[in-house]
Amino acid sequence: MNTKVCIDASFVLKLVLPEDYSDRVHSIWTGWIKEGKSIFAPYLLIYETRSVVRNKVYREELTLKEGIAASEVLREQEIVFYHSPMTERVAWDFAKKYNRPTLYDSLYLAVAKEIESELWTADKNLVNSLDNEITWVKSIFEH
Numbered sequence: 766m767n768t769k770v771c772i773d774a775s776f777v778l779k780l781v782l783p784e785d786y787s788d789r790v791h792s793i794w795t796g797w798i799k800e801g802k803s804i805f806a807p808y809l810l811i812y813e814t815r816s817v818v819r820n821k822v823y824r825e826e827l828t829l830k831e832g833i834a835a836s837e838v839l840r841e842q843e844i845v846f847y848h849s850p851m852t853e854r855v856a857w858d859f860a861k862k863y864n865r866p867t868l869y870d871s872l873y874l875a876v877a878k879e880i881e882s883e884l885w886t887a888d889k890n891l892v893n894s895l896d897n898e899i900t901w902v903k904s905i906f907e908h
Contacts, residue, residue, distance in 0.1 A: 770797060771805045771877035773870070774813035775887035776905065777842070781814075781835040782821070786887060789905050793885070805845045805880050807852065807872045814839050847876050855879060863894050870894075877901060 779790035797804060815836055822832035855875035856868045865871055870891045877884035883901045886892060892904045 767882055768801065769803045769805060769880050769882040771873060771880060771882050771884045772810070772844070773806070773873040773884065773886045773888060773891075774810055774817065775891075776885050777806070777810065777839065777844075778814055778817055779887055779905075780842070781818070781838045782827075786905050790887070793905065803845055804843065805847050805876055805882065807876045808846045808848055809869065809872050810844065811846065813869070847880060849879055852876060852879060865894065874899070874902070 776790060778784070779787045780794060818827070818832050818835045818839070821827040822829055827835065852872065852875050853868075855878060856871040859865070859871040859874045859878075860868050863871075870888065873884055873886070883903050885903045885905065887905045889904070889906065892902060892906075895902055
């Protein structure tokens with residue numbers, strides 16, 4: 766069994782924000798912790814998740830206190846932030862192959878490929894763009 770897993774921002778935000786499928790993400794996350802899995806992501810995850818939380822505070826979807834609490838919970842997660850000299854090149858290749866307009870999603874794909882793990886996402890657009898070609902990309906909606 767693989768002891769590593771990669772996550773994207775759409776996945777981890779469901780740990781700290783009350784969203785549809787948050788219960789499913791909590792269940793998956795708890796299972797990984799019990800199994801001793803190492804959870805990886807690119808450094809981009811830090812900025813992407815904090816930006817979403819800050820935006821929700823700005824739009825008054827969260828109070829300032831809730832936003833700070835969500836950011837603290839994100840900070841407390843034991844996530845291994847990964848980057849190698851090849852990450853950007855691999856991400857570029859994914860973006861080119863799947864005709865993605867930006868590298869954001871492709872960076873998550875690149876990290877998962879480099880560490881030889883599944884990538885877990887709650888991003889339907891990402892999953893749909895891959896045309897089921899990449900079997901190691903797992904959607905929370907399928908499980």
